Amino acid sequence: MATIHIKLANAVDGGTSPCEGKVRFIPIRRYNRGDTVIVPKPFEVTLADGEANATIIDTDTMGCWAVTELPGTPQEYTRYVQVPTTSETLEYTDLIDVNPSTLLPTTVTAGPLLQIALAADAQAALAYSRTHPETLVLYSEEESINAMAATVSEIAAVRTAVQTQANHATGAARTAVVAAEAATQNLQHIEDTAKQIGVMAGAIIDAAGNNGETSPSTGQTQDTPVQEDPAAGKGEE
Secondary structure (H helix, E strand, O other), X not given: OEEEEEEOEEEXXXXXXEOOOEEEEEEOOOEEEOOEEEXXXXXXEEOEOOEEEEEEOOOOOOOOEEEEEEOOOOOXXXXXXXXXXXXXXXXXXXXXXXXXXXXXXXXXXXXXXXXXXXXXXXXXXXXXXXXXXXXXXXXXXXXXXXXXXXXXXXXXXXXXXXXXXXXXXXXXXXXXXXXXXXXXHHHHHHHHXXXXXXXXXXXXXXXXXXXXXXXXXXXXXXXXXXXXXXXXXXXXX
């Protein structure tokens, strides 16, 4: 139950003076509690120095209260107000005025009709709301949860596929690196072999040059003088 603080004053010569009347509270609807119909009783509170406190049932179950101000004059004023569920003290001036027939706030009674649309899930509701901002879009939380779960599963599957491709790519890259290293080693062996062949060819050429020397002036091969044996020209005696 909520406590309502009421403060009323009369206008007097450009100022105000406290009212000395009463305030009447009348429920406009009954409500059910189990198999029992609850009929709230109307009641009145008396103003003291223009103020009074009233503890009343909230309007979540009974619609609204009709509050009639009786300021001690023939003139009466009636408001239809909603009372929220709270344990705090509320100011009478802060209560929301409603239409007693529709229970809608009086500030929106003359407004446009509320348009409502149904969507399959939260994503569809968001997409529809972007193009229809004046429409209230409702959707099933269960369907949205299922859609989100499916989306999460799809994301997990995509991540797994990407990781698998990355692993394959890494393996292929490693294979390419190994092949490149092997090719580099083979090329080095070929270069080393070529160097060895070059060294051997140079040695063969040098050896061939030493076996047949040429004349520095004519370029022809010089004959090596033959030494005669002194005993060769003498006959036997």
